[in-house]
Amino acid sequence: MGSHNIVRTSRKRDTTHIRNTAYLFLAPALLPILVFFFLPALAAFVLSFTDFDIYSLGDFRNARFVGLKNYLQLFDDPLFAKSMVNTFYYVLVGGPLSVAVSLGMALLLNSKLARFKGFFRTVYFAPVVTTLVAVAVVWRYLYHPRFGLLNYGLSLVGIDPIDWLGDPTWAMPAMILLSVWKSFGYNMIIFVAGLQSIPEELYEAARIDGANAWQQFTRVTAPMLLPTAFFVGIITMINNFQLFAEPYVMTQGGPLNSTLSVVLLMYQQGFRWWNMGYSAAIAFVLFAIILAGSLIQAAFQKRSALTT
Amino acid sequence: MTRRMALHIAMAVIAGLTLIPGLWMVSASLMPAGEASSFPPPFLPSRVTFEHYAELFTRLEISRYLLNSIIISTVVTAISLLFNSMAGYAFAKYRFAGRDKMFRFLIAEMVIPAQVTTLPLFLLLNKLGLVNTYAGVIVAGMATIYGIFLIRQFALSIPDSLIEAARIDGASEFRIYWSVILPLCKPIMVTLAIFTFLTVWNDFFWPLIVLTDDSMYTLPVALAILSGEHVRDTELMMAGSVITVLPVLVLFIALQRYYIQGIMMGSVKG
Known part of the structure; x- marks a missing residue:
């Protein structure tokens, strides 16, 4: 074919072009990513080995390398320990709770009996797109011990008022409740997609074998949905590790540092006290934790891709 | 039949609980000052008043913050859409040395949380004189790895023959991108536009750091600061929350099909 040859030669000539x-x-996309994302991330690593502070802000030469001092100091810092405990509490309780609620809602929404699915999906999803700061402001009032709707609702079923944001025991559960409300719609959508990808024949086969609804769930739905649940679990955990706006707006980390998160501490150290070297070290501990989560996710995905 | 009813009652009750914070926010924003702080807490205003909205726009200059938010979100969305789509298309449809390595490296970078970059980025922008400017917020969002990724996945499905045909017709490479590729990418572009706009509008951490002067604040930053100063003005703060949330909520409801498709693309392929 003549025309084919013409294309070939012109293609060769044009390769460099x-x-x-x-x-x-x-270039327009990669240069900004390089300059405003990748290089700063590398620089943060260097920064975490310096004593960069307010004096270095005026003149970078005032910063000195201090080796591992910042990281060693973290181990002795009771505030850092507290922020890690708080953040892990938020992640390990709030994450699974959010995933469980999302799964339950996805099962309801995906039920063959359900109608008005579009309407319910929109309602459940709406909190996801709302502005976190505004939501935190609203919930601060909902959590008011005397005038808040939550305690009023609880009083109707005979529960005594709880000082949600003023009591160190309840402040973190209050953050968790807010995060479940805010995020369950997102994971629900992913679960619905996962549920819809399960072949109908598997359920038919299970019914022929006499499986009841519960058995169908444990033998068909659960194993088929496991990769989705794992994916959802990891992204939720990564997101939850970055807890910041809720305590910033609702409690400023209090009471008694019970809602001080790792990112809030990093922000305070870096941008309130200008201990930027120390703050960078906190940021890298956060990074290491998130990296570990992502690696587990990647390893799992590779394995499930090989087996299915 | 009864099972169907039980299911719908459960779904409706949960929908009600989900909506309560938002409904109360709107309702309280319309209450006369002080009414939200009475016992038992009223759900509806005894008399509807718009005085808190008026106060926000006159005394507290919320229109300034609204404008800041609109400018920053619109500019970031426009720039990043252009840059991400060019890069995503190049990764999908051009062959060049190191392409796959470069792309894999980019994807791997996604594990770096944005917080890690903030300290040096602030120092860099400080040197460049961009702290407390729109540009300071915008540069951090000019291109996103996730956006490049979404466009690339979509562009992979465009047949090479279309591009070859345009080349034979003598179209320049940029013209092919602009007149052939972009129209075909419209669905994913809409998705990415909503994602980006909502993310930038709702963002708090970076604007809080880089915008130091109160005339530059975006709505979330202004609301966070105001809510610290006006703790007792419940109704006023609810009006501020309504103004902050309403634009993104309306945008989402109008374009939710694209938004939800985007989440599923990201989760299936990511």
Whole structure:
């Protein structure tokens, strides 16, 4: 074919031109990512080994390398320990709770009996897109011990008022309740997609074998949904590790530091006290934890991709 | 039949609980000052008043924050849509040395949480004189790895023959991107536009750091600061929350099909 040959030769002539065009297409996106994301991340690593503080802000030469001092200091810092305990509490209780609620809602929404699915989906999903700061402001009033709707609702079923944000025992559960409300719609959508990808024949086969609804759930739905649940669990955990706006707005980390999160501590150290070296070390501990979570996720996904 | 009813009652009750915070926010914003702090807590205003909205726009200059939010969110969305789509298309449809390595490296970078970059980024922008400017917020969002990824996945499905045909017709490479690729990518572009706009609008951490002067605040930053100063003005703060949330909520409801498709793409492929 003549025309085919013409395309071939012209293509050869154009390879360099096309490659250069590719770089031109990439540069506007990759340069900002390099300069405003990747290099700062590397610089943060360097920063975490310095004593960069307010004096270095005026002149960078005032900063000195201090080796592992910042990281060693973290181990002795009771506030850092407290922030880690708080954050892990939030992640390990709030994460699974959020995933469980999302799964339950996905099962309801995916039921064959359910109608008005579009309407309910929109309602459940709406909190996801709302502005976190505004939501935190609203919930601060909902949590008011005397005038808040939550305690009023609880009093109707005979529960005594709880000082949600003023009592160190209840402040973190209050953050968790808010996060479940705010995030369950997102995971629910992913679970619905997961449920819909399970072949109907598996349920038919189970019914022929005499499986009841519960057995169908444990033998078909649960194992088929496991990769989705794992994916959802990891993203929820990664998100929850970055807890910041809720305590910033609702409690400023209090009472008695019971809602001080790792990112809030990092923010205070870096941008309130300008201990930027120390703050960078906190940021890298956060990074290490998130990296570990992501690696577990990647390993799991690779394994499930090989087996299915 | 009864099972169906039980299911719908459960779904309706949960929907009600989900909506209560939002409904109360709107309702309280319309109450006369002080009414929300009475016992038992009223759910509806005894008399509807718009005085808190008026106060926000006159005395507290919320229109300034609203404008800041609109400018920053719109500019970031426009720029990042252009840059991400160019890069995503290049990764999908051009062959060049190191392409796959470069792409894998980019994807791997996604595990870096944004908080890690904030300290040096602040120092860099401080040197460049961009602290407390729109540009300071915008540069951090000019391109996103996730956006490049979404466009690339979508563009992979565009047949090469279309691009070849345009080349034979003598179209320039940029023209092919602009007139052939972009129209085909419209669904994913809409998805990415909503994602980006909502993310930037709702963002708090970075604007809080980089915007130091109160005339530059975005709505979330202004609301966080105001709510610290006006703890007792419940109704006023609810009006401020309504103004902050309403634009994104309306946008989501209007375009939710695209938004939800985007989540599923990200989760299935990511």
